[in-house]
Structure formats: C-alpha cells, structure tokens
Amino acid sequence: MFRTLISKEIAETVLGLRFTIAMLLCVVLIPLGMYVSRKDYEHRLAGYQREVQTYRQRYGTPPPPLTGGEEAQGFRPPSVLSMFASGLDPFMPDKVFTSQSGLFRTVKEAGIDNPQSLLFGKADFLFNVMFIISLTALIFTFNSISGEREKGTLRLMIANSIPRSQIILSKIIGKYFVLLVPFMISVFIALFIFDASPVVSIGSPEVWPALLIIMVATLLFIFSMVSLGVCISTFTAHSMGSIVLLFFVWAMFIIGVPRMSPMIAELIYPVESGSVFSFRKRMVRDDIEKQFEQVKKETIDSKQDAERESLQEATRQKLMEIAEHERADGRESSLKAAEELNRKYNVRLREIGAKYEPQIQRLVEECQRRIASELNRVEQDYRNRRNIQFSIAMNLARISPVSCYAYVVSGLSGTGVTEPDNFVRNARMFQEDINQIFYDKVFYMFGRQRRTEGFNASDPLSFPDMRYRYLNLTEAVQMHWPDILLLCLFDVLFCALALMKFNRYDVR
Amino acid sequence: MLKTLIKKEITSAIFDLRFVIAALLCVVLIPLGMYVSRKDYEHRLSAYQVKYQEYRQRHGKGVEPNTEAQAFRPPSVMSIFASGVDPFMPDNVTTARSGLFRTTKESIIDNPSSLLFGKVDFIFSVVFIVSIAALIFTFNSFSGERETGTLRLVIANSVPRSRILLAKVVGNYIALSIPFIISILVALLILDASPDVSIISSSVWPSLLVIMGVTFLFMLCIVNLGLCISAFARNSMDSIVLAFFVWALLAICIPKVSPMVADVLYPVKGANVFDTNKRLIADDIDHELVEEREALRTKCFEEFGAPESDMHTSRPWTELGRKATAKYEQEFAPVSDRYQNRLAEALRRLEQDYRRRTNVRSSIAMNLSRISPVSSYTYIVSELSGTGVTEPDNFGRNAQRYQDQVKQAVYDKIIVKRERYGEAYEYPNEFDPRDALIPEMTYMYPTLAQALQTGLPDIILLGLFTVLFYSLAFMKLNRYDVR
Numbered sequence: 004m005f006r007t008l009i010s011k012e013i014a015e016t017v018l019g020l021r022f023t024i025a026m027l028l029c030v031v032l033i034p035l036g037m038y039v040s041r042k043d044y045e046h047r048l049a050g051y052q053r054e055v056q057t058y059r060q061r062y063g064t065p066p067p068p069l070t071g072g073e074e075a076q077g078f079r080p081p082s083v084l085s086m087f088a089s090g091l092d093p094f095m096p097d098k099v100f101t102s103q104s105g106l107f108r109t110v111k112e113a114g115i116d117n118p119q120s121l122l123f124g125k126a127d128f129l130f131n132v133m134f135i136i137s138l139t140a141l142i143f144t145f146n147s148i149s150g151e152r153e154k155g156t157l158r159l160m161i162a163n164s165i166p167r168s169q170i171i172l173s174k175i176i177g178k179y180f181v182l183l184v185p186f187m188i189s190v191f192i193a194l195f196i197f198d199a200s201p202v203v204s205i206g207s208p209e210v211w212p213a214l215l216i217i218m219v220a221t222l223l224f225i226f227s228m229v230s231l232g233v234c235i236s237t238f239t240a241h242s243m244g245s246i247v248l249l250f251f252v253w254a255m256f257i258i259g260v261p262r263m264s265p266m267i268a269e270l271i272y273p274v275e276s277g278s279v280f281s282f283r284k285r286m287v288r289d290d291i292e293k294q295f296e297q298v299k300k301e302t303i304d305s306k307q308d309a310e311r312e313s314l315q316e317a318t319r320q321k322l323m324e325i326a327e328h329e330r331a332d333g334r335e336s337s338l339k340a341a342e343e344l345n346r347k348y349n350v351r352l353r354e355i356g357a358k359y360e361p362q363i364q365r366l367v368e369e370c371q372r373r374i375a376s377e378l379n380r381v382e383q384d385y386r387n388r389r390n391i392q393f394s395i396a397m398n399l400a401r402i403s404p405v406s407c408y409a410y411v412v413s414g415l416s417g418t419g420v421t422e423p424d425n426f427v428r429n430a431r432m433f434q435e436d437i438n439q440i441f442y443d444k445v446f447y448m449f450g451r452q453r454r455t456e457g458f459n460a461s462d463p464l465s466f467p468d469m470r471y472r473y474l475n476l477t478e479a480v481q482m483h484w485p486d487i488l489l490l491c492l493f494d495v496l497f498c499a500l501a502l503m504k505f506n507r508y509d510v511r
Numbered sequence: 512m513l514k515t516l517i518k519k520e521i522t523s524a525i526f527d528l529r530f531v532i533a534a535l536l537c538v539v540l541i542p543l544g545m546y547v548s549r550k551d552y553e554h555r556l557s558a559y560q561v562k563y564q565e566y567r568q569r570h571g572k573g574v575e576p577n578t579e580a581q582a583f584r585p586p587s588v589m590s591i592f593a594s595g596v597d598p599f600m601p602d603n604v605t606t607a608r609s610g611l612f613r614t615t616k617e618s619i620i621d622n623p624s625s626l627l628f629g630k631v632d633f634i635f636s637v638v639f640i641v642s643i644a645a646l647i648f649t650f651n652s653f654s655g656e657r658e659t660g661t662l663r664l665v666i667a668n669s670v671p672r673s674r675i676l677l678a679k680v681v682g683n684y685i686a687l688s689i690p691f692i693i694s695i696l697v698a699l700l701i702l703d704a705s706p707d708v709s710i711i712s713s714s715v716w717p718s719l720l721v722i723m724g725v726t727f728l729f730m731l732c733i734v735n736l737g738l739c740i741s742a743f744a745r746n747s748m749d750s751i752v753l754a755f756f757v758w759a760l761l762a763i764c765i766p767k768v769s770p771m772v773a774d775v776l777y778p779v780k781g782a783n784v785f786d787t788n789k790r791l792i793a794d795d796i797d798h799e800l801v802e803e804r805e806a807l808r809t810k811c812f813e814e815f816g817a818p819e820s821d822m823h824t825s826r827p828w829t830e831l832g833r834k835a836t837a838k839y840e841q842e843f844a845p846v847s848d849r850y851q852n853r854l855a856e857a858l859r860r861l862e863q864d865y866r867r868r869t870n871v872r873s874s875i876a877m878n879l880s881r882i883s884p885v886s887s888y889t890y891i892v893s894e895l896s897g898t899g900v901t902e903p904d905n906f907g908r909n910a911q912r913y914q915d916q917v918k919q920a921v922y923d924k925i926i927v928k929r930e931r932y933g934e935a936y937e938y939p940n941e942f943d944p945r946d947a948l949i950p951e952m953t954y955m956y957p958t959l960a961q962a963l964q965t966g967l968p969d970i971i972l973l974g975l976f977t978v979l980f981y982s983l984a985f986m987k988l989n990r991y992d993v994r
Binding site: 020021024027028031032033035036038039042049053057077090091093094110111112118119120121122123125126135138142146150215242244246247248250251254258259261262266269279282285296305360396400406409410413419420452 | 516527528529532535536539540543544547548550554557558562565593595596598599615616617625626627628629630631635639640643644647651747749751752753755756759763764766767768769770771773774784787790859872875876877880886889890899900901902903
C-alpha cells in the first residue's frame with residue numbers, strides 16, 4: 004500500500020508543469036554555476052601561482068647585505084572546494100607580509116575585474132541550493148495536503164484504512180524522490196564539468212571526502228525543505244493560504260533569519276569595529292611610549308646632560324687657559340694642545356654616551372615589553388568580546404536550517420566563518436618560521452644600524468614559502484557537526500509537526 | 512465604473528492573508544535592513560575619518576624625497592540604500608613619483624557571518640521581497656477568477672476589458688504600495704535619526720527622490736508582469752509555478768548569468784595576466800636599453816682608446832677613462848629619455864587596449880542582463896548610490912586626478928640629480944619642504960545629473976517593460992473567450 008501511495012505521488016508530480024520547470028532550472032543553473040565557479044577558481048589559482056613565481060624570482064632571495072628590514076611574503080592559495088561555496092573567499096586577504104617587529108600585515112589585492120558579476124553576486128552551488136532548490140522543494144509540496152483538501156480527495160483517502168502516518172510519509176518521500184531526479188542529474192553534469200578542469204580532479208583525496216559530506220548535507224537539507232513544505236501544507240486550509248505562508252516562511256528562513264541574526268547579535272552585545280580597535284591599540288602604544296619618554300628624561304637624560312655640561316665647562320676652561328698661554332707657548336704648540344684637548348673631549352663624550360647606552364637600551368626594551376604585553380591583553384580582550392558576539396550571531400542564525408546548511412558547506416569548502424581566524428593562525432605561523440630563520444639572527448650594532456650574520460653572497464638566504472593549511476576534513480566536521488545534527492533534527496521536527504497536525508485533521 | 516472596480520480590487524487584496532504577510536515582511540525587513548545599513552555606514556565613515564585624520568596628522572605636512580602621498584575614499588552616503596560593489600572597492604590610493612599609483616583595500620573582516628549571508632540593504636529588499644510580494648499579489652488575479660468563474664460574470668457586463676485590466680493593475684499596485692510606503696517612512700525616520708546623515712542635505716534628497724521614483728516604477732513593472740502571467744495561465748496552480756519560474760529567471764538567472772555569458776562570448780584575460788604582460792614589455796624594453804647602453808659605452812671607450820678596466824668601474828682610474836665616461840654619460844641621456852618615452856607609450860597602448868576590451872565585455876554583459884527589469888533597476892539604484900558598475904572606473908579617475916595633483920604640488924618640486932652614488936635631491940628656492948602641505952583628495956562621486964545620464968537607458972527600459980507587460984496582458988485578455 005505504502006509503495007502504491009509513493010508511486011502515485013511520484014507519477015503525479017513528474018507529470019506536472021512544476022517538474023518540467025524545476026528540471027529546466029536545475030539543469031541550466033547548477034551546471035552553469037559550476038562552470039563559472041570553475042573558471043573563476045582557475046583564474047584565482049593562476050593568479051596565485053603567478054604571484055608566487057614573481058615573488059620567488061624578485062624578492063624570494065634578497066641580496067646581501069641584509070639589514071633585517073626585508074619582508075618575507077606568503078600567499079594564500081585558493082581552496083579547491085571554494086568552487087562549491089565561495090563564502091568569505093572574496094573578502095579574505097590573500098597575502099601576508101612578515102616584519103622584523105613580529106607584527107605581520109595582511110593585504111588584499113584590490114583589482115575589480117568584472118563589476119557586473121560583483122554587483123549581482125555569484126551563482127555557486129551553495130547559492131543555487133539555498134535559493135533555487137529550496138524554493139523548488141517548497142513549490143513542489145505546498146499544496147500536497149491543502150490542495151487535496153480543497154478538491155476533496157483527502158476525505159476519500161482518509162476514509163480508507165490507511166494509517167495517516169503512511170499518507171504523510173508517502174507524500175514526503177515521493178516528493179523528495181521526484182525532486183532528487185533533476186537535482187541529481189544536474190549535480191552529475193556539474194561534477195562532470197568540475198572534473199573536466201585541468202587543475203582539479205574529483206578523485207584527489209582533498210576533494211572527494213569533503214564533497215561526499217557536502218552532498219550528504221545537501222540531501223539532508225533538501226529533505227528538510229520538502230518536509231517543511233508538507234508541514235506548511237497541513238497547517239493551512241487551502242492552497243492559496245499555503246502559498247502565501249510558504250512565501251513568508253521561505254523569506255524568513257532564507258533572508259530574514261540568516262541576515263538579521265548578525266545585526267541582532269550586534270544589538271545584544273555591541274563590540275567596537277576593527278578600525279576603532281586598531282585606533283585604540285595605537286593610543287595604548289603612544290601612551291606607554293610617552294610614559295617611558297618621561298621616565299627617560301627624568302632619570303637618564305638629566306644625569307647625562309649634567310655630566311656633559313660639566314665636561315663642556317671643563318673643556319671650555321682648559322681652552323681658555325690654552326688661549327691665555329698662547330703667547331708664551333707659541334702658536335704651534337697651543338694649536339696642538341687644542342687639538343689634543345678636542346680629541347680628549349670627543350673620547351670623553353663618547354664614554355659618557357657609552358656609559359648610558361645600556362641603561363637606555365634596557366629602558367627601551369622594557370618599554371617594548373610593556374607595549375607588547377599591553378597590546379596582547381587588549382587584543383585578547385577584543386578577540387574574546389568579538390567571539391562572544393560572533394557565537395551569539397551564529398547560534399541565532401541556526402534557527403533556520405538554511406544557515407546551518409550554509410555553515411556546513413562553506414566550512415567544508417574552506418570559505419566558512421572560521422576561515423579569517425584560520426588565516427591569521429597561518430600568518431602567525433609563517434611569521435614565526437621567518438623569525439626563526441631570519442629575524443632572530445638580526446642584531447643591533449652601534450645603536451640603530453642592523454646587521455645580520457651568517458648570510459653572505461655564497462650562502463644567500465631564501466625565504467621559505469608559506470604553507471597555508473586549510474582546515475582538514477576532521478577539523479571541519481568537528482567544527483560543524485552541530486549543524487549537521489541540527490539539519491537532521493529539523494528533518495525530524497518538520498516531519499513530526501506535519502504528522503501531528505495531520506493526525507488531528509478532522510474530515511467534517 | 513472604473514472607480515468601483517478599483518475599489519473592489521483594493522478591498523479584495525487588503526482583506527487577504529497575502530496583504531498581512533506582505534505588510535509584515537515589508538515592515539520588518541525594510542526598516543531593519545535600513546538600520547543595519549546605517550550602522551554599517553557609520554562604521555565605515557568613522558573608520559575613514561580615523562584613518563584620514565591620523566594620516567593628515569602624521570604626514571600631512573612636510574615633504575621628503577621619498578614621500579608617497581596617500582588618500583582615502585570616503586564612503587558614499589547613498590551606499591546605505593545599495594551597497595553594490597562598495598565592499599569590493601579599494602579605499603586607499605598611494606601615489607608614487609613614477610606616476611604609477613597603487614590602490615589598496617583594508618582587509619579586516621569584522622563580521623564574517625554577515626559577509627557570508629550578504630546584506631539586506633534597500634535594493635535587496637525591493638528586488639527579492641517586494642518583487643515576490645508583487646507577484647504573489649497578482650499571480651491569480653485572472654487565473655483565479657477564471658477558475659472560480661467570476662471572470663465570466665465580469666466580462667458579461669458592459670465593462671470594457673481594458674478597464675478591467677487597468678482596475679486590476681491600479682488596485683493591486685495601490686494595495687502593494689501601502690505596506691511599502693509605511694515601511695519606507697519608518698526606514699527614512701531611522702535613517703534621519705543617525706547623527707551622520709540627514710535626509711534633507713543636498714547630497715541625499717534629490718537622489719533619494721529619484722531612487723523612490725524608480726522603485727515605484729519597478730513595482731508597477733512587476734505588478735504588470737504578475738498580471739501578464741496570470742492572463743497567460745489557465746489556472747492559479749499553473750500561474751504560481753510560472754510566476755516562480757519567471758521570478759527566478761528575472762531576479763537570479765539573468766543578472767548572474769549574463770556576466771558569465773559575456774565572458775564566454777568575448778573573453779578578456781584577467782587583470783593579473785594584463786599585469787604580467789605589462790611587466791614583460793617593461794622587461795623587454797629594459798633589456799634593449801641595457802644592450803644599447805653597453806654598445807654605447809664600448810663605442811665611447813673605443814673612441815678614446817681608454818683601457819677596458821675602466822669600463823665597469825664607477826670611478827675610472829685613467830684620464831682617458833674619465834673622458835670616455837663623461838662622453839658616454841652625455842650621449843646616454845637622450846637614449847635613456849627615448850626609452851622612457853617608448854616604455855610609457857607601450858604601456859599606455861597596452862592599457863588602452865585592455866580597457867577597451869574590458870569595456871566591450873562589460874557592455875555586452877550589461878546589455879544582456881537588461882533583458883530583465885531587475886538588472887535595470889539594480890543598475891540605476893546602485894549608480895545613484897555611488898556604488899554602481901562604473902564606480903571602479905570613477906575611482907581610477909579620482910586616483911589619477913589625485914596623482915596629478917600631488918605630482919604638481921610635490922613630486923615636480925623635487926629635483927632629482929642622478930649622481931654616481933645614488934641620487935641627490937634639491938628643491939626650488941621658493942619651496943620649503945618642511946612647510947609644504949600634501950594636497951588632499953576631493954573624491955568625487957558622480958553627480959545626480961551624471962548618474963541619471965548613465966542610468967537613463969535603464970529608466971526608459973523599465974518604462975518600456977511596464978508598457979510591454981501591460982500590453983501583453985491586455986492582448987491576452989482581449990482574446991480570452993468565455994466559452
């Protein structure tokens with residue numbers, strides 16, 4: 004019986020206009036989106052390779068003598084799976100400059116190639132599933148119960164001795180299978196296009212496991228959308244009402260909840276923006292520097308100045324004595340004496356400078372340490388606050404299955420919400436590598452001048468490439484298993500709601 | 512009679528569930544989106560001001576030989592309405608003595624979640640929410656009446672069919688406008704409450720007025736489209752599916768697909784390939800220059816019979832060598848200048864070619880996407896907001912202007928003397944490098960007149976689409992047979 008019900012459901016949907024349209028949309032949009040994303044990825048990859056190569060040729064091996072001012076550059080390779088979800092990729096920095104101070108900076112290329120496509124956004128796989136497939140799923144199902152109720156066929160069916168749970172399950176499963184047909188066809192075409200690219204292959208170990216999980220998540224998501232549609236259908240009396248309700252729910256899930264939740268999180272837990280924060284960091288640094296300047300003036304500079312002045316005074320007196328004795332000693336010898344005096348004065352001056360040099364050095368070092376620890380503290384604080392806001396936003400957005408799905412797919416594609424932090428981690432690691440290889444070997448000579456040892460023309464320094472590490476599959480899954488779980492829960496929830504409502508349906 | 516018909520349409524639309532839902536969506540989404548865009552604008556503005564002030568304080572005064580003047584792009588006020596390409600635009604230009612300025616972009620990601628899902632600015636709300644609402648309002652106005660049989664009754668009366676259609680258009684349009692206008696008023700109140708923005712300022716209200724006008728035209732267009740779909744479909748089930756299909760096509764497919772199609776039709780190599788080409792040409796010309804230089808040096812040295820050992824030292828040991836070097840330097844100056852000119856000319860030609868090709872591709876993409884009224888609407892509103900497709904070029908123009916300005920005020924004042932060991936710098940007498948001010952950039956967004964000029968075809972197209980959909984619906988309705 005159950006089988007008959009399902010096959011009836013399938014036959015009915017396949018022969019409808021909706022199926023044709025869904026087929027058309029899927030088969031056109033998903034492969035086309037994949038083709039464009041693939042092209043885009045190839046562009047980005049070529050750009051990355053070219054940049055790395057140019058960098059290697061021009062700056063990778065800086066010619067000695069090295070001063071410590073050399074900056075090693077690291078580049079972020081595009082993630083292969085960003086073809087499926089471009090996510091944050093267009094906003095991510097793609098270059099990191101290390102520096103001797105230990106503060107690396109990140110840069111983003113600002114060339115706008117194709118303003119039209121930026122204006123309208125990309126139609127990648129994630130977008131197609133989120134917008135087109137979800138809407139199709141709802142359009143497939145919105146009148147499955149309410150339509151039959153209107154026509155009166157529901158009465159007839161319920162009057163038979165079929166359990167209601169079977170009716171509703173057959174509807175969900177039937178619609179789900181029908182929807183999967185155009186989806187699967189278009190995904191196969193898309194994967195074919197994906198595999199036709201010379202630079203990627205589906206069989207590679209970094210692609211297929213993640214791709215498998217993305218597909219599983221997508222199937223779960225489509226199921227949740229189908230059961231949501233059936234659920235809406237049971238809640239409304241006629242199909243007109245259900246189409247309107249569907250529109251509302253769809254807009255809320257796709258647009259309302261995911262886009263509003265960051266704003267609501269900002270209202271609940273406001274955190275200053277990055278630019279204000281960097282301004283505050285600079286203020287902190289300036290304040291500490293000013294303090295130390297004051298301390299230096301009071302303790303070291305005053306003593307040094309006093310000593311210098313007394314030296315100057317003594318020298319001047321001696322000079323006057325020489326001048327007085329000039330007539331007696333003769334011009335030649337007094338000139339010699341003056342020269343001797345001058346030499347002594349210079350030596351003495353240098354001695355005074357050298358005497359205070361270590362103290363100043365110590366003070367400067369202490370100042371640097373204070374600044375570093377203070378900045379670290381401020382940054383930690385800021386990061387904590389931002390993380391709290393961020394997790395509020397994320398958890399709020401999880402009310403909608405659409406955002407759970409977007410989190411999973413973009414996370415697995417290496418373009419998710421945690422990627423900016425991952426970039427910073429990678430950049431820090433790169434900075435540490437370069438520190439070990441190069442910056443730690445820079446030392447000071449004569450105060451300001453910097454020299455490096457051990458790097459000469461015969462053994463030039465070659466900066467290593469940055470090994471950018473995207474989150475691997477286990478890490479990504481670990482990060483996003485709540486989302487996958489939530490997707491399953493949504494499936495169950497919508498089915499249960501539909502069943503509950505349908506069980507209470509009264510024929511009268 | 513027309514009045515009665517319109518009234519009937521309005522009441523039937525207002526007492527429906529659809530109206531409640533549309534009102535709810537509009538009133539929640541549009542003001543909230545406006546609030547968020549406003550906050551975002553305030554953030555961007557304060558970031559700009561902080562950067563700008565700090566730069567002026569530190570580097571605003573005083574010229575050094577290696578000064579590189581920087582300028583920042585202020586955010587456009589109207590970007591609150593349409594963020595457009597703004598998130599991708601560079602916001603910093605660094606001039607250079609060589610004339611090749613650089614543009615950079617801050618890469619701090621404040622709020623990854625909101626970037627992942629995109630913004631809900633005004634234009635997004637209109638394109639996605641209001642347009643669907645308009646279709647949902649109208650999709651069964653004919654097909655539904657046909658199903659219930661009331662269309663027969665209406666047509667059997669002595670009302671011209673054009674009146675019936677007009678009444679449906681006007682009635683649904685007014686019913687849709689009510690929640691929209693309410694939410695716009697709330698949104699504008701929210702906007703005006705910002706300390707940084709005022710609606711009545713001369714940079715805001717004229718553009719705002721035009722944007723509103725265009726938005727109303729767009730809504731009329733979509734209402735007509737809905738009626739047209741309804742007239743073509745047999746029953747309301749078909750018309751909803753058709754409406755969904757057409758909506759997906761117009762709002763998503765055509766705008767997103769047309770740049771790709773243009774790319775396939777007229778492929779242009781990416782900006783980085785162009786950069787590489789530039790570098791290759793520069794390297795080639797450099798190479799030629801080096802060859803000619805060496806030939807010249809050898810010639811000069813042979814002419815004087817100077818020893819070869821002097822040829823590659825910067826400080827010749829013999830008298831002859833010194834003479835030869837002097838002659839060589841004298842003769843080399845025009846050669847060097849010639850190569851500089853050649854390089855500049857080659858780069859200019861390459862750049863022009865690249866720009867021409869991208870322009871062709873861009874106009875193909877634009878004209879293709881204009882099949883859909885949604886893209887026309889997006890083009891005008893983003894153009895009026897200073898975040899349209901022409902803005903990257905405008906940024907380039909502004910940057911070039913600033914570069915010229917700085918060149919005139921600063922770089923031309925630095926006289927570079929090439930000496931044997933590096934370079935020496937001199938300044939003209941009346942120029943005091945310590946007191947010299949670095950010029951500021953006055954970033955010019957396109958004025959309203961310019962934006963309108965660019966957007967005029969789109970406005971006309973929107974009007975044409977409206978007329979087209981209306982006449983299609985009318986044609987189909989006239990041919991409707993009661994039997």
